[in-house]
Amino acid sequence: MSVATDPVTNVHGTPQGRIRLGWPWLLIGIAGVLVIMSLLRIITGVDDLSSSGTIRATLIAAVPIGLAGLGGLWSERAGVVNIGLEGMMILGTFGAGYFGYFYGPWQGVLGAILLGAAGGLLHAVATVYFGVDHIVSGVSINIIAAGAVQYLAGMAFTGVPGGGQTQSPPIDRLPSITISGLSEPLGEIEQKDWFFVSEFAAVLRAFVTNMSSLTVIAIALFVLTWWVLWRTAFGLRLRSVGESPAAAESLGVNVYRYKFIAVIASGGLAGLAGGFLALVAANAFRDGQTGGRGYIGLAAMIFGNWRPGGLFAGAALFGYTDTLRLRGGGETVHALLLLVAVFLVMLAVWQWRQHGHRSALIAAILGVIVAGIFFASDEIPNELATMTPYVTTLLVLAVFSQNLRMPAADGKIYRKGSVG
Amino acid sequence: MTGSRLTRIGLALAAPILALVTAFIITSLVLILAGDDWLGVWSQILSWPSNRTMVNILNSATVYYLSAVAVAIGFRMNLFNIGVDGQYRIASFAAAWVAGEAWLPGFLNIALAVLAGMFVGAMWAGIAGLLRVTRGVSEVISTIMLNAIATAVVAYLLRKVAVREEGSNIISTKPLPESSHVPGIPFLGGEVYGFIVVAIIVGIVYWVLINRTRFGFDLRAAGQSESAAVASGINVKKMILVTMLLSGAIAGLVGMPLLFGQDYAYGSTFQSGLGFAGIAIALLGRNHPVGIAIGALLFAFLDQQSNPLQILLDVSPDIVKVTQGVIVLTVVIAYEVVRRYGVRLEQRQVAAALDPQLQQKEVSA
Numbered sequence: 001m002s003v004a005t006d007p008v009t010n011v012h013g014t015p016q017g018r019i020r021l022g023w024p025w026l027l028i029g030i031a032g033v034l035v036i037m038s039l040l041r042i043i044t045g046v047d048d049l050s051s052s053g054t055i056r057a058t059l060i061a062a063v064p065i066g067l068a069g070l071g072g073l074w075s076e077r078a079g080v081v082n083i084g085l086e087g088m089m090i091l092g093t094f095g096a097g098y099f100g101y102f103y104g105p106w107q108g109v110l111g112a113i114l115l116g117a118a119g120g121l122l123h124a125v126a127t128v129y130f131g132v133d134h135i136v137s138g139v140s141i142n143i144i145a146a147g148a149v150q151y152l153a154g155m156a157f158t159g160v161p162g163g164g165q166t167q168s169p170p171i172d173r174l175p176s177i178t179i180s181g182l183s184e185p186l187g188e189i190e191q192k193d194w195f196f197v198s199e200f201a202a203v204l205r206a207f208v209t210n211m212s213s214l215t216v217i218a219i220a221l222f223v224l225t226w227w228v229l230w231r232t233a234f235g236l237r238l239r240s241v242g243e244s245p246a247a248a249e250s251l252g253v254n255v256y257r258y259k260f261i262a263v264i265a266s267g268g269l270a271g272l273a274g275g276f277l278a279l280v281a282a283n284a285f286r287d288g289q290t291g292g293r294g295y296i297g298l299a300a301m302i303f304g305n306w307r308p309g310g311l312f313a314g315a316a317l318f319g320y321t322d323t324l325r326l327r328g329g330g331e332t333v334h335a336l337l338l339l340v341a342v343f344l345v346m347l348a349v350w351q352w353r354q355h356g357h358r359s360a361l362i363a364a365i366l367g368v369i370v371a372g373i374f375f376a377s378d379e380i381p382n383e384l385a386t387m388t389p390y391v392t393t394l395l396v397l398a399v400f401s402q403n404l405r406m407p408a409a410d411g412k413i414y415r416k417g418s419v420g
Numbered sequence: 421m422t423g424s425r426l427t428r429i430g431l432a433l434a435a436p437i438l439a440l441v442t443a444f445i446i447t448s449l450v451l452i453l454a455g456d457d458w459l460g461v462w463s464q465i466l467s468w469p470s471n472r473t474m475v476n477i478l479n480s481a482t483v484y485y486l487s488a489v490a491v492a493i494g495f496r497m498n499l500f501n502i503g504v505d506g507q508y509r510i511a512s513f514a515a516a517w518v519a520g521e522a523w524l525p526g527f528l529n530i531a532l533a534v535l536a537g538m539f540v541g542a543m544w545a546g547i548a549g550l551l552r553v554t555r556g557v558s559e560v561i562s563t564i565m566l567n568a569i570a571t572a573v574v575a576y577l578l579r580k581v582a583v584r585e586e587g588s589n590i591i592s593t594k595p596l597p598e599s600s601h602v603p604g605i606p607f608l609g610g611e612v613y614g615f616i617v618v619a620i621i622v623g624i625v626y627w628v629l630i631n632r633t634r635f636g637f638d639l640r641a642a643g644q645s646e647s648a649a650v651a652s653g654i655n656v657k658k659m660i661l662v663t664m665l666l667s668g669a670i671a672g673l674v675g676m677p678l679l680f681g682q683d684y685a686y687g688s689t690f691q692s693g694l695g696f697a698g699i700a701i702a703l704l705g706r707n708h709p710v711g712i713a714i715g716a717l718l719f720a721f722l723d724q725q726s727n728p729l730q731i732l733l734d735v736s737p738d739i740v741k742v743t744q745g746v747i748v749l750t751v752v753i754a755y756e757v758v759r760r761y762g763v764r765l766e767q768r769q770v771a772a773a774l775d776p777q778l779q780q781k782e783v784s785a
Contacts, residue, residue: 083560122749126749130752130753130756131756132753132756136703136748136749136752139700139703140700140703140745140746140748140749140752141745141749142745143696143700143744143745144741144746146741147740147741148741150738150741151738151739151742152454155454155455295561295565298561299564299565302561383575383576384572384573385572386572387568387569387571387573390566390572391569393561393565394551394557394562394565397551397555397557397561398551398557401557401558402556
């Protein structure tokens, strides 16, 4: 089912086959994750690792990261690195707060998208038209957005009942969906604590209980992005611009136009991610609400190898680790250590068989240390638990970075007509 | 010859002026659209600063300068050290702890603490360098993650070693002994951080290192073209690691003026966000030590001059962040526009100069 990618060459110049992840593999992967979660729950006795409450919270934590990552995907597939995602998300939170409070929640969604897209437009003008370094433009957009939103929020919400200098009054909720015919029986199965079955029920239950309509839209956007970018002529041209703009131009593709469309869409998606934070995750705009999620979204996209499926897995991973520390704090994160230790040992074995003896040794030593911490302590101090998603990101990137392949012309500045 | 030199100087000045004017216009537009008293805002910001404000500007510029130099070293090598923020916070904490313990007397204690700070900053940046060199992890992402991790680690360690002031929620490290305070330099009736001297020395060393040493040459070469650097025998991986360590060590200095000249302890209220300001200022100053100094003064000037806006005009001083961000973006755009214009100018001149020669050749042939 999945799209074939050509075998790529890694840094050392050896050809390397890519694993094609079709539907069967995806299902096996999900089942595997559920089995691991069941095992972990039984071994450590921490029930909250896989309750439907945790899964639902994971979904809410993962959607903004996923949407931001999706924004990054659009832009980087067209060859523009977008580190301004964070700023565009900040614009989105304010758009949702302002239009959400004064006009209504759906107008809030629209406002978030529009303000985010405006940030995208700025990035596109700077990077595509003026050829500014992509990171420079992104960093400036983050500064401008943070300052502008602080300033505008002070103007808009000071003196409004329930609002203030740094936050909007509560916004009406978007409608949410519950299928009670499924939700209740699944809840009963979840209570039984059966191996695997209960986890499966918990995941299903999270998807049919109290699911915000914006979450449904976000999931639809994932599918839509995949379809547009990998199944339409438009998407093929957009990706060709990110791989080889010179070749694309020689075939008559208007490189600038595609880059503009991609980066503006990217901003809109990042804005929606911010809007989700203000409208669904919280119910008001607050200053500093994004908390670096734009950057994590970017990391999730890199983790996902610039593909929607991988990005989805990355966002879910970060959402999950973040949820665990929020709900259970140190105790739940502590249970996760065991998983990390096992993972590192498995990695060591795999590396050893790949003849990466030194990295195998490092992984093994780290694994033993983590296991040692797990058995020597009862919980992780809460301050340290806050770094779970970030450490996970670093760890995952450190392990998988070399197998990743970004669009060939990603981050490169292209001048129209610079070839023949 | 003089004509072309004049053009060149004019072009070099045109970009920053263009950027400042654009930033002025955009900020004014935002103020007008929001219905604020834009003329009042500018007359406050552009008024001549009082003596006290002048001292504050110099102090805040000192800190910005160190932060921007830390970022700039990375930039020269094409490395984006976005982690200066985390590096200086964890380094300041380490230095404050070492200085607070006061194992050595007076000056030696300061020296030890500063070295400890630089070391910790370098190590924290080194993690990103190591991940980049051995595992190919982009330093942009890893330093961002390390910023967040630094926040967690510092919060945890601070709780472990902290002393709490009576009747206050603020926790901090043990205060520095009186003998380890770095005295200020009297200026306009106030006191400028003694560390301003260190900042100036760092600027000079940075210039010499980049422009006058083999290492600096290698660094710039690797920054401009990695493949060319490899071809000329530069070990790029080593350069990446060393550059990250250097950048981190200077980042470790960022918090020192505050620690030894103002706060005398590291607490939960220690100034944050300096690393991000440093990125903007390094970009503004084009990574040149003098340019960075001008950028740092400009940012400090805007910060300090906008402080009274809330009280005077009921305008949020956050508006200058918009100005600062726009300046950074427009200065880069302006340089590009001016460069393109310069190239076109040169092409026209060259064409004009070649034309008669061509005709001469044809005649002689």
